[in-house]
Structures are given as C-alpha cells and as structure tokens.
Amino acid sequence: GQSLEQPSEVTAVEGAIVQINCTYQTSGFYGLSWYQQHDGGAPTFLSYNALDGLEETGRFSSFLSRSDSYGYLLLQELQMKDSASYFCATGGSQGNLIFGKGTKLSVKP
Amino acid sequence: DGGITQSPKYLFRKEGQNVTLSCEQNLNHDAMYWYRQDPGQGLRLIYYSQIVNDFQKGDIAEGYSVSREKKESFPLTVTSAQKNPTAFYLCASSIVGAGELFFGEGSRLTVL
Secondary structure, three states: EEEEEEEEOEEEEEOEEEEEEEEEOOOOOOEEEEEEEOOOOEEEEEEOOOEEEEEOOOEEEEEEEEOOOOOEEEOOOOOHOOEEEEEEHHHHHHHHEEEEOOOEEEEOO | OOOEEEEEEEEEEEOOOOEEEEEEEEEOOOOEEEEEOOOOOOOEEEEEEEEEEEEEEOOOOOEEOOOOOOOEEOOOOEOOOOOOOEEEEEEEEEEEOOOOOOOOEEEEEEOO
C-alpha cells in the first residue's frame, strides 16, 4: 500500500525558515507534490519533484531523496499569510494521487 | 478563465436522502478526482477517472457513486448508504500522471 507521514503541527516566527518533512511508502514512485491549504479553502499546488534534488520557487523550495523515500518543503522569510496546512502527495500506479494528513503551520509575529 | 467549478458550495441534507455534487472543468484535463476532507484531516480519495466512461474506486468509495459521461463533468452522488456523510468534498482535475492537481472550491455537506 501507499502511505505518507508528515508532522501534524509546526510553529515558527515571522521572517524565519521552516522545514516540513515527508516520508513515504509506495509500491512504485511517481513523484512528490506539495500543496497549501488555508482554512476553509481548497488546496493549491506548490511544487513537484520527480527527481532527486532541490526545486526552488520563490520563497518555497522542495527537496526529494528517492533513496531515502523522503522529501521536505522549505519555506523561507515566513509571512503571516503562510499560516496554513501543507500536504505532501504522491501518485499511484493507476493515476491516482494519495495525500498525507497535512502539517498545520502557525506563523507567529 | 479555465478552472473547476463545484456546486453547490453548501448543502444540507436529511438522513436517508441521496445528494449529487456537481463538478465541471474547462481545462481539457482527462483525469478527474473526488476527495473527502474531515476537520483537521487530510484528503481521502473517493473515486477517480482517467477517461470518459471509466472510473476507479479510491480508498473510501463505499456509499458513493460517480459517472463520467463527458470529459468536462464528474458528478458525485452521496447515497443514503454512506454512514457519516458530513464533510468537505473536493473535486480536482489534472493531466493524466501529472503531479499537479487543480482543485475546485469545494462543497460542504451537512447531514441534519
């Protein structure tokens, strides 16, 4: 089966850097995605890693190590608006996408 | 503008009633998905479809049904057999095999 594990909550202060980890177990591997969801809203896509290494998109970066079945999302220069839940997700062999349970990030002034 | 439209945004239903949630996309995506989200929880896959007239069960398909008669549309019916239907329902679409899903704004179903 497939499963993804990530911390349930993370707290950081404005301007800081925070890393949200994700470990996964899959029968095959089809890339690791990250999504952001504000309370009451829909998830929005942040990044996707198909290969090992770091992908950078503005203040957000995502890293993947396939040999360790591990990835992380790095958020820099934290802002209050970054307070949200963050989900890692990976694809299945049949084209479905499975999500982790999410990490609730609280950014404090 | 391209996107995904879900309706209704809020829905109330009495126990024992079926209800159908609409999902329409104009992104020309072949793949469409339905997820359920409970408070403080992640997204759990109900059904997904990669092509018209074909769909597969996800992890929690019991008590739900879908159809995919058109590429643009993927309605979800929550039947009376679903024991705990109160939840936030999210529809999404993507290019088949892609890591990026595009989500609708969601439908919040409350069973009274």
